[in-house]
Amino acid sequence: MxxxxxxxxxxxxxxxxxxxPARRATRLPELPEVRWAALSAVAFLCAFPLDLAGGPVWIWGPLYALCYAAGGWEPGWAGLRALRERTLDVDLLMVIAAIGAAAIGHYLDGGLLVVIFAVSGALEALATRRTADSVRGLLDLAxxxxxxxxxxxxxxxxxxxxxxxxxxxxxxxxxxxxxxxxxxxxxxxxxxxxxxxxxxxxxxxxxxxxxxxxxxxxxxxxxxxxxxxxSVIARIVAMVEEAGGTKAPTQRFIEKIEQRYSAGVVAATLALLAVPLAFGADFTQTLLRAMTFMIVASPCAVVLATMPPLLSAIANAGRHGVLVKSAVVMERLGEVNRVALDKTGTLTEGAPRVTGVHGLALEGTEVLALAAAAEHPSEHPLARAVVAAARERGLEPGPAEAFVSEPGRGVRAMVRGREVRVGSPASLLTAACPAVDEAERSGHTAVVVLVDGETAGVLAVTDRLRAGAPAAVAALRGLTGTAPVLLTGDNEPAARQIAAESGISEVLAGLLPEDKAAAVRAWEQAGERVLVVGDGVNDAPALAAAHSSMAMGRAGSDLALETADAVVVRDELTTVPAVVALSRRARRIVVQNLVIAGACIAVLVVWDLAGRLPLPLGVAGHEGSTVLVGLNGLRLLRESAWRRAAAPPAPDRSSRGSVPGAPDECAGPDRHSGRSAPGAPDGSAGPAAPSTPEQPAGLANPDPPAASSRS
Structure with missing residues (x-):
C-alpha cells in the first residue's frame, strides 16, 4: 500500500x-598546455612588432626569451626524459630547431616555430580532453x-x-x-x-x-x-577511460618505426648541414635549411594519425551504451568478415517463460517445485524462467545442496534428500521421449527433470525474438558480405525457427560450449575473422576463441562480460552492427590521416631540398597538417557519426524468408542431426526456444505462449 x-x-x-545537463566541456584556461601556449603567443606578438620596428634588443630580446621558455620548456623537458630512456622524441627535435634558428639570429623564425608548436600541442590536449569529456559528462547526469x-x-x-x-x-x-x-x-x-x-x-x-x-x-x-x-554510468566511464590507455596495433607499429625514422631524420639533418659546409656553403643559410628539413620531416602528424579516430569511436560508442574495452578491440572490430550469434539472450530477449509442465514419474506440480529448487542458484535465463514459473504458482523454491552447474548440459543438486538433475534432453536422456518430441516439434525448448535417475517430467519453455534482431542480422550481412551464423545448444527445430524469423540461413544447433569454440576456431583457421555475440557462461569459450567478441550486458553472465571484448549495455542487438560500422569508419579515417600526413611531409621535404622553403612556411605546413589530422580523427565524436553508423542498410531480400526446418524425429542424445554437433542446449538447462502459437499436446499449459514469435 x-x-x-x-x-x-x-x-x-x-x-x-x-x-x-549539458555535456561536460573543459574550459580552455583549465589546461596548462593552453595557458603556456597563450603566454608564449602573447610574448611573441609583443616582441614581433618591436623587432620589425628596429627597437632596442633589451626590450624585444626578453620577450622572445619568454616566448621560447613558455612554449618550449614542456616539450623540451619531455624530450630530455625520452633521451634518458634512449629514445628520440619529436618534441625535442622541434625545440632543437627553434634554438638553432635563434643561434644564427633568426629569433623571429624560431619564436614562430615555438608558438605554432605550442598552439598545436594545446589543441591536441584540448581534443584529448574533449574526447574524455564526451563520456565523463555522463557522470554529471547523476x-x-x-x-x-x-x-x-x-x-x-x-x-x-x-x-x-x-x-x-x-x-x-x-x-x-x-x-x-x-x-x-x-x-x-x-x-x-x-x-x-x-x-x-x-x-x-x-x-x-x-x-x-x-x-x-x-x-x-x-x-x-x-x-x-x-553504477552503469560509472562503469561506462571507467571502461572507456581504461580503453583510452591502450594502443591499437597500427599505433604500436607506427611508434616502432618512429624511433628509426626520427634517427634517420637527425642523420639526414646532420648530412644536410655538414655536406654543403664542406663545399663552402654559407653557414647561416645551410643551418636554416637543415633546421627547416628537420621540422618538416618530423613525423608528428603520422604519430597522431591513429589514436584520435579510435578513441573518438570508443567514446562515441560508450555514450550510446556499448563499452569497447580497448583501442585494439575497436580496430579489430572493423576487420570481421563473419558473425556468429548465440540464440538465447542474444537473438532472443533472454526472458524465457515456462509454458507447459508434463509430469511423468511425478505430478507436474512436484516436478516444477523440484526443478525450481535445483535451478535457483543458477544465473542462466532458463533457470530464472523455471524459478519464476514456480513462484507464479505459489511454489517457493526450497533449499538445494551440492549444487553443480555444467554449462551446456544443465544443473544437479540435492533437494530434500533427492538427487535432482535439470537440463537438456541430449545430455540427460539415452532414448527418445514422446513428451520431448512434442515440445520440440512445436518449436519449444524441452527441459528434462530427472529425480534419483528417473525421468520425472518435461518442461516446455519459450522466448521471444528481439524486436531488432532481423534488422541487426540484415545490417551485419551488409557489412561483412556474409550472412551471420546461429550457434546454439538448443534443439534444431527451435533454432531453425528463430533463424527463419531473424533472416539467418546457416544454423549450428545442439552445440556444447566446446563445440561452439571449435566451430569458431575452425573458421579462424580458415582465414575468417569472426565476431561472436553471446551472453551466457556457455558462450565464454567461443567469445575467447573469436577474433572479436561482444556480450549482451543486461542479461549477460559475469564470465561472458569479462571474456568479451565489448559489452552492449543497452541490450539492443542493433548496436552491434553500428559499432562494427563505426570501427570501419575509424579505420578509414586512420588511412586518410596517414595519407594526409605522408603527403604533407613529402611535399614539404621536396620543397625544402629544392632550397626554396622558408622556415615559417615549413613550420606552418608541418603543424597545420598535424592539427588537420587530429581534427579529422575527432569527427567521430559527433552524434552524426553514430547516426550514420546505425543507419539501416538497404533491404536485402536475397537470403530472407523461410528456412527449411529440421526433421521432427529425435531420439535421445542423437536427436540433433545434420549440421548440428551432438550435445546439449546452451546454459544450465539449455537455451530457450521461441514461443509458438500452439501448445504441445499433453503438456499442462498454465500460461499460453506469447503471440509474437519466439526465442
Missing part, C-alpha cells in the same frame, strides 16, 4: 522536466544528493553515502541517484542516456532503474543495488 507521502508527491508533478528513507523518516545525503540496500525517494522530475529496483510507486522514466530508448519507459515495483535517468510524473521508492562507483 503506497504511503500518503508517496501518493501526495506523485500528484504534484512539475509541468516540465528540468533540462538535461545528482549529487539523494533523499534516503529511514525508519525515522527522510534525510538528504550525498550520493556517495548511499549503500546497497538503502531506500531512496525519487520525486517527479528528479534524476535517479543510483542504480536500483523499484519498491513502491509507478512512473515513466526517461533512460535514453543509458539504454538509448527514445521514449520514457513505464516503471513499477520490481523494475530496474539506472542512476542519472530522469523520473517522470510519479514518485518512486527505489532500493539501491549498486554504489556510485558500481
Amino acid at each position: 503506497p504511503s500518503p507521502a508517496l501518493d501526495r508527491r506523485s500528484s504534484t508533478a512539475p509541468s516540465t522536466a528540468p533540462p538535461r 545528482p549529487a544528493r539523494a533523499v534516503r528513507v529511514t525508519g525515522a523518516g527522510e534525510e538528504t545525503v550525498d550520493v556517495s553515502r548511499l549503500a546497497v540496500g538503502d531506500t531512496v525517494l525519487v520525486r517527479p522530475g528528479e534524476r535517479l541517484p543510483a542504480d536500483g529496483t523499484v519498491l513502491q510507486g509507478a512512473s515513466d522514466v526517461d533512460q535514453a542516456t543509458i539504454t538509448g530508448e527514445p521514449l520514457p519507459v513505464a516503471k513499477s515495483p520490481g523494475d530496474q532503474v539506472f542512476a542519472g535517468t530522469l523520473n517522470g510524473r510519479g514518485a518512486l521508492r527505489v532500493r539501491v543495488e549498486a554504489d556510485a562507483a558500481g
